[in-house]
Amino acid sequence: MKLGATVGIGVVVIGLVAGGLVYAHQQHPTTSITKSSQHTSKQTKSATTKPYPVQVKAGSTEATTLMVVNKKHPLPADYNPYNGGLSPKTNQAKDELISAMKAAGFNVGDTVSGYRAYDYQKTLYDGYVAGQGQAAADSVSARPGYSEHQTGLAFDLRSSTGGLFAEGGSDPDAAQWLQDNAYKYGLIVRYPEDLTTSTGYDHEEWHMRYVGKRAAAVITKYHLSLEQYTGNAGGDYNKSKSADIPALEEYSATYKDRLTK
Template identity: 50%
Template sequence: MKKYVITIVTVTLAVLILALGGYYYLNKDDNQTPSNTTNQKDIKKSSPTNENTKTDNNKENTPSTNGKTPETVTQPTIINGIILANKKHPLPANYNPGENPTARQKVNKLISDAQSLGLNVSNQVSGFRAYGTQAGLYNNYVAAHGKQEADRFSARPGYSEHQTGLVFDLIDNQGQLLGAEGTSESSKKAAEWLGKNAHKYGFIVRYKPEFVEKTGYMEESWHIRYVGEDVAKTIYEKNISLEEYLNAPGGDYAN
């Protein structure tokens, strides 16, 4: 009889430990302290003209579609020649292509033309960011604003378009992100021009307010992504997100 009692107690304790352990795992990362954020996503983003195909895998960390994470994928997701980096499609943690030279040439031309029109755009940009750099930025935002709020405007490491080398955040002459909340009227005017003309240089404004559900990020009038002139023109004229153009999943993280 004592033997059965001991066995029942042991099994009961094991079940309780597993249940409590599962609860801790599901809740230990839920930093839910939202706060007011200006518009600074990462002073941060990327495009297509690149190599490789797609691929994926599985692990843990910050999961994406089918459990894919920066630690498990071995190649970026490429659809019709365009690299896709979003909350469902991570880049490998060791993916480090540097700044795309074509994208840099095009953004330089865009900035030069904007300046010739007297628009408030500086030569300064925020471009390529390696995995480690993005990790530092994201962790700082989480510490300041909480994870839930940080995820609205900053990519987790391995999920940032900036890591592709195809993205630029434009900055005004006051050192502020172009057209961000609280910037001057001239900065906002320059952001308006960018929204109407970026496609002529092969860029799309990646995070428009109407794309929030598709991209998983708040509006970013300053964040442009190089995709090539033909694709950029189509996306601009149809006013669709890159996810819609590629018919690919977007939106928020799985967890």
């Protein structure tokens, strides 16, 4: 039985290597499922049919909309593309979402916490560090330059009485409604409870991110992080800043490599 198993594994390995060679010759993922590759492993086939990482054209509006800013991809201090506010599409999506939430009976306020400038984030973060130390500060506040709020594509919902919306499981029905319905407005819940390893952030029921309707539908259907959808690294801060890849370079360079025709 052991011998048989060994032979079986050998056949599988050879099959995988052969499959890998076929796959390696196919430069373009969308053409990789051909008759000659039908015998490749199930794993290889599913990898080529996944709707992610997404392929978008470098420099396109969609690439900008899908920009990833996280603990490994910072923005420059002067990044402020929408004059201190949200992008027009993010703002429209926010208004539509809040209207829908009210219609569904949720206790949501009209004002959000949207764009945050680098200097403002620095003040917030430095305050946490002074009060609690850096490790504790990192668990509750982004370092300046690493906050998605600086993109103008993200905002925090508030309850009508002022606090963060559905914070800390205070309204699980509302949190679930957002998970299920935000995509209709081109939005996603950016930091879901079970994707913290990928995003680098604890669950934030209230933090919404605009990605456009096409991306939001796929991200919601397959329950992905934005990192998984775009193929960008996530998780905690790099030990050294020199390992960071600036967000503005990452989305253009990475997406350029994945350029579709």
